[in-house]
Amino acid sequence: MDVEFTSEDQAFRAEARKFIEDNYPKHLIGADRGDLSKEDFLAWHKILAEKGWVAPSWPEEFGGTGWTVTQKYIWNEESAAFGTIPPLPFGIAMLGPVIYTFGNQAQKDWVLPGIKSGETWWCQGYSEPGAGSDLAGLKTRAVRDGDDYIVNGHKIWTTLAQHADWMFCLVRTGAEGKPQAGISFLLIDMKTPGITVRPIITIDGGHEVNEVFLEDVRVPAEHLVGEENKGWTIAKFLLGNERSGIAGVARSKKAIDRLREIARGELEDGAPLLESSDFARRISELEIDLTALEYTELRTLASESKGQGPGPESSILKIKGTEIQQRITELTMEAVGNYASPWVPQLDRGDNYRAIGPDHAEGVSQTYFNTRKTSIYGGSNEIQRNIIAKMVLGL
Amino acid sequence: MDLSYSAEDNAFREEVRAFIKEAFTPDIRRECERSKNGYISKDLHITWQKRLYEKGWAAPNWPVEHGGAGFTPTQKFIYTHEMEAAGAPHTIPFGMTMVAPVIMKFGTEEQKAQYLPDILASNVWWCQGYSEPGSGSDLASLQMKAEDKGDHFLCNGSKIWTSMAQHADMIFCLVRTSNEGKRQQGISFLLIDMNTPGVSVAPLITLDGPAKDQQEINQVFFEDVKVPKENLVGNLNEGWTCAKYLLEFERGNPYSGGLHRTLDKLRELAGDIEADGASLLENADFSAKLADLERQVMVMEATELRIFSDVSAGDNIGPGSSSMLKTRGTELQKDVSELAMEAIGQYGLPFVEDTLASTNESDIGMAGVAPITPRYFNVRKTSIYAGSNEIQRNIIAKAVLGL
Amino acid sequence: MDFSFTEEQTLLRNMVQSFVQDNYDFDSRMKIVRSEEGMSREIWGQFAELGLLAAPFSEEMGGLDGGPIDIMVIMEELGRGLVVEPYLPTVVLCGGILSRHASAAQQxxxxxxxxxxxxxxxxxxxxxxSRFNAGDVLTSAKADGEGFVLNGTKAVVAAAPWADKFIVSARISGEQRDRNGIGLFIVDKSASGVSTQDYPTVDGNRASEVTFENVAVSGDALIGDATTGLSILEEALDHGIGAICAESLGHMKSLNDATVEYCKTRKQFGVPIGSFQVLQHRMVDMFMEYEQSVSMTYMVNMKLSEGEEERRKAASGAKVQIGKSGRFVGQEAVQLHGGMGMTEELSVGHYFKRLTVIDTQFGNVDHHLKRFASA
Structure with missing residues (x-):
């Protein structure tokens, strides 16, 4: 047992930090996610692509960095500590691994480069109005017609679909047997006639998610990934990957630093709020919980570097990670007191908008409301508990 | 809407307080303060209950015709609240509040005449035979058999978690008399004399570490025990109805009086405890925790007042309300006992064997700390017994939310 | 001891309830919130016609002789409709101060x-x-002949964009956080030197930063005097707490009803999700939080007219309860509605947001727990 980093790791950390400091776009430092344009989202992604660091988790032959598990961890830590906008997850973290694991050569050749360069923006067509936690209940149908599939259906909670060029989609191709048995994994060009994207405005006032309607959408059969009716295996593979990065320890650390900074600036009866014993205690409790999560993640990491993939334990990371994120945003909102109330959503701000109250109060309640999603998406925390009950406890 | 008591109610409260002052004598008081599990010695329990009996207050919940106290709902609330607030012994419930209402509702005239007077006068100590090793939350799965042998039932099986069975003269049992139909349909309600040959009691040792013969719970074994037919209450195979009727009575109690008292004692104790050179009460974190519990007890009291002022005499408060009181009340009991244990720090560690802690040895560390840790362990039971809090939530989900 | 409502109070409840049902469904509410002004003058006029604006005032003042219980009934029903019209600031807070402490001429x-x-x-x-300390006052009121001159800034003043008049706390004497020396002044919004920066708030209401720059007011603008200002203000805030506790009951009830209904109809894995015990118990906990909040709301509103110490303790105790319960019920309602709970389209998120603001309004859980402990 050893929690020290080696000198090689230390050197790598210094290199990573320097690269970020030197190259991260200045205008995006501390940017609010809600403010970002499509170009903003991609700016850092493209710089990393050029450096060859955009997909550290991929195997080297497909353009991965060849870093050790520890190096990847360090990279994530440094990125989070600086507060970078991560490369688009839909391609890098979700679809990429699916393609190099299940795709044919032609698919590897055209999909992977577009993901890395940022040229193709992907979105995820999984959930449907009637298929949320019960994903296998999905109804979007793809019927074979010559060399094409004709797709009809309705996807929901599609994150940033408004920017997407392509969508990877779970569709129903068979009605026989268990609901899981008739599902296929299809790549769909968002410019195909018959696709409509409708924004969903969430309670934080932001436009992040969408509904995607598919009406007689013609998709060439060559865009089927893996075998027909075997899409569920891919879906599960992808969900497992999606969960493993979700603990967000480094980003939560940064968020706690910011919280502490805010609490130092807020006054309660003339003294910094940070000196209030109640408030300080609640920050400490958060930090301790986060440390426990960090070590849980490090343990998972250690077994991963011995070649064991992320198991159902990653559900623990998801549950605890999102709960901590929610508590941090809640406490941050509390910290700013009355100035949590002003509410001018991004979409409603005119040119002569001027901030209300202290700068650090800006957007904290939006973030609080937005973060409520984290215990719902990526497999709700209830579903994660079901997974642990079944896979870990054997219930 | 009005929170004040009427003049009559105020007078009644004074009467209750005066009675407590006289009847709650130092011998009983001492054991109550020192008890790890809420029970005191058998003879003192009986002494106390006989004092209530003489006052006419032994059975606040009984109808007047059977010797009930005839309280109005508000009086009943005041009475229980004051008793709790004083820390007076609980009436041993098994006779007075459990089996008696069942006998009144389902028993024959002979049974009423035979059992009720002795319960009222605390001449007979009862215990409850419901749970079995394989039947906890799922009570209807119980297996203890009672075979019809003409003039008697032949009973075989075992009951568990039987409180104070070592003191008991009688036990009321749910037994299986048939395996036909739904599981609930083959259960009967039977009264069994604990002195019958074939009945034996084995103590169960709980986390709080009771001394010999002071255990709170037991397992009771029945081996070819002959029970006269006339000890059946209600109809054969309809005992489940009696059981459900009883459970509602078990839960509809106010908790805030006792919680107030425990918190007051804790506040007093914390004033004497030093932490970093100041009293623990001056510690901001501790006092915040204490204040929050006091506030929650205030909420509990407001809820109790609201619920009890709403029922008219003779009614039950309904399954939703009684389940809510049980759940919240027991959760608070656990929280309060936990904070008390936190307060005494390292003096929570010494273990005192005597359940009543009534020896003359002084406490280790400071006076009054000995029962605190055992009580913390002991009250874990409260969210498990009398229908676990999970079962209470099931009841609310079904009865109130319609789920 | 009596927790029942009078016949008049029951009639009042029925009236407000049906008014809200008929005129303030969720779509109408959102139209009002999104309108330029952010409130409906028409609805406000109807409040006056229905007597809601007169309900708590004495007959001599032209009112209907109600009290905190009547306000409680009204606020609970307004809460069910997420009504944004400024009943709380106008009638409960300012009206309350005027009716209890203003001179006959001021009234x-x-x-x-x-x-x-x-x-x-x-x-x-x-x-x-000032955060949640109403006695932390920098806005100054300098005596100037018969009158005063006000200077300073007030933060997040609810309903200020719609207001014609303010009651303003300002320091006549003493240091920033002295309890003594604070006066309450009636100030016209149109008075010279008053300026506002208006904005929406999280819960669909409107508020302003209000700046007073050499605003001259006459001597009879002062309510009470400099020795009583803060205690009058604190009493008003406690009345405000009684009212928003009731309002939050309306929100929690609506959320609980909606959640139970949703879980009964939403099917996953071939069954209604309400059949899962884990979710049932969550809804039971929401129900119990609501019931506990009802108890505290009744309690605080019955104790508002008692002595200061009793009143403070009751108000802070109740405020902590609804702060915690409201947050729990709101968060769980969103969670159990899944993604749908996150959308603007459903009323769930809007109740949740109002409950979130209520936790901060008049001081949050931490603040009131301390006040409770010191009372």
Whole structure:
């Protein structure tokens, strides 16, 4: 047992930090996610692509960095500590691994480069109005017609679909047997006639998610990934990957630093709020919980570097990670007191908008409301508990 | 809407307080303060209950015709609240509040005449035979058999978690008399004399570490025990109805009086405890925790007042309300006992064997700390017994939310 | 001991309930919130016609002789409809201060405008640095001949964009956080030197930063005197707490009903999700939080007219309860509605947001727990 980093790791950390400091776009430092344009989202992604660091988790032959598990961890830590906008997850973290694991050569050749360069923006067509936690209940149908599939259906909670060029989609191709048995994994060009994207405005006032309607959408059969009716295996593979990065320890650390900074600036009866014993205690409790999560993640990491993939334990990371994120945003909102109330959503701000109250109060309640999603998406925390009950406890 | 008591109610409260002052004598008081599990010695329990009996207050919940106290709902609330607030012994419930209402509702005239007077006068100590090793939350799965042998039932099986069975003269049992139909349909309600040959009691040792013969719970074994037919209450195979009727009575109690008292004692104790050179009460974190519990007890009291002022005499408060009181009340009991244990720090560690802690040895560390840790362990039971809090939530989900 | 409502109170509840049902369904509410002004003058006029604006005032003042219990009934029903019209600041806070502490002349000059629905009022008491301490006052009131001159900034003043008049706390003497030396002044929004920066708030209401720059007011603008200002203000805030506790009951009830209904109809894995015990118990906990909040709301509103110490303790105890319960119920309602709970389209998120603001309004859980402990 050893929690020290080696000198090689230390050197790598210094290199990573320097690269970020030197190259991260200045205008995006501390940017609010809600403010970002499509170009903003991609700016850092493209710089990393050029450096060859955009997909550290991929195997080297497909353009991965060849870093050790520890190096990847360090990279994530440094990125989070600086507060970078991560490369688009839909391609890098979700679809990429699916393609190099299940795709044919032609698919590897055209999909992977577009993901890395940022040229193709992907979105995820999984959930449907009637298929949320019960994903296998999905109804979007793809019927074979010559060399094409004709797709009809309705996807929901599609994150940033408004920017997407392509969508990877779970569709129903068979009605026989268990609901899981008739599902296929299809790549769909968002410019195909018959696709409509409708924004969903969430309670934080932001436009992040969408509904995607598919009406007689013609998709060439060559865009089927893996075998027909075997899409569920891919879906599960992808969900497992999606969960493993979700603990967000480094980003939560940064968020706690910011919280502490805010609490130092807020006054309660003339003294910094940070000196209030109640408030300080609640920050400490958060930090301790986060440390426990960090070590849980490090343990998972250690077994991963011995070649064991992320198991159902990653559900623990998801549950605890999102709960901590929610508590941090809640406490941050509390910290700013009355100035949590002003509410001018991004979409409603005119040119002569001027901030209300202290700068650090800006957007904290939006973030609080937005973060409520984290215990719902990526497999709700209830579903994660079901997974642990079944896979870990054997219930 | 009005929170004040009427003049009559105020007078009644004074009467209750005066009675407590006289009847709650130092011998009983001492054991109550020192008890790890809420029970005191058998003879003192009986002494106390006989004092209530003489006052006419032994059975606040009984109808007047059977010797009930005839309280109005508000009086009943005041009475229980004051008793709790004083820390007076609980009436041993098994006779007075459990089996008696069942006998009144389902028993024959002979049974009423035979059992009720002795319960009222605390001449007979009862215990409850419901749970079995394989039947906890799922009570209807119980297996203890009672075979019809003409003039008697032949009973075989075992009951568990039987409180104070070592003191008991009688036990009321749910037994299986048939395996036909739904599981609930083959259960009967039977009264069994604990002195019958074939009945034996084995103590169960709980986390709080009771001394010999002071255990709170037991397992009771029945081996070819002959029970006269006339000890059946209600109809054969309809005992489940009696059981459900009883459970509602078990839960509809106010908790805030006792919680107030425990918190007051804790506040007093914390004033004497030093932490970093100041009293623990001056510690901001501790006092915040204490204040929050006091506030929650205030909420509990407001809820109790609201619920009890709403029922008219003779009614039950309904399954939703009684389940809510049980759940919240027991959760608070656990929280309060936990904070008390936190307060005494390292003096929570010494273990005192005597359940009543009534020896003359002084406490280790400071006076009054000995029962605190055992009580913390002991009250874990409260969210498990009398229908676990999970079962209470099931009841609310079904009865109130319609789920 | 009596927790029942009078016949008049029951009639009042029925009236407000059906008014809200008929005129303030969720779509109408969102139209009002998104309108330029952010409130409906028409609805406000109807409040006046229905007598809601006169409900808590005595008959001598032209009112209907109600009290905190009547306000409680009204606020609970307004809560069910997520009503944004400024009943709380106008009637409960400012109207309450005027009716309890203003001189006969001040009442005569100002109450008819409130009862008749002509004037909207806002209570300008918090400041950028004051957090939840109403006695932390930097805004100054300098004596100037017979009158005063006000200077300073008030923070997040609810309903200020709509208001015609303010009651403003300002320091006549003493240091920033002295309890003594604070006066409450009636100030016209149109007075020279008053300026506002208006904005929406999280819960669909409107508020302003209000700046007073050499605002001259006459001596009879002062309510009470400099020794009583803060205690009058704190009493008003406790009445405000009684009212928003009731309002939050309306929110929690609506959320609980909606959640149970949703879980009964939403099917996953071939069954209604309400059949899962884990979710049932969550809804039971929501129900119990609501019931506990009901108890505390009744309690605080019955104790508002008692002595200061009793009142403070009751108000802070109740405020902590609804702060915690409201947060729990709101968060769980969103969670159990899944993604749908996150959308603007459903009322769930809007109840949740109002409950979130209520936790902060008049001081949050931490603040009131400390006040409870010191009472």
């Amino acid at each position: 005569e000059a100002n109450l008819p405008g409130i009862l008749g629905g002509e004037h909207i009022w806002a209570l300008a008491y918090s400041e950028p640095q």
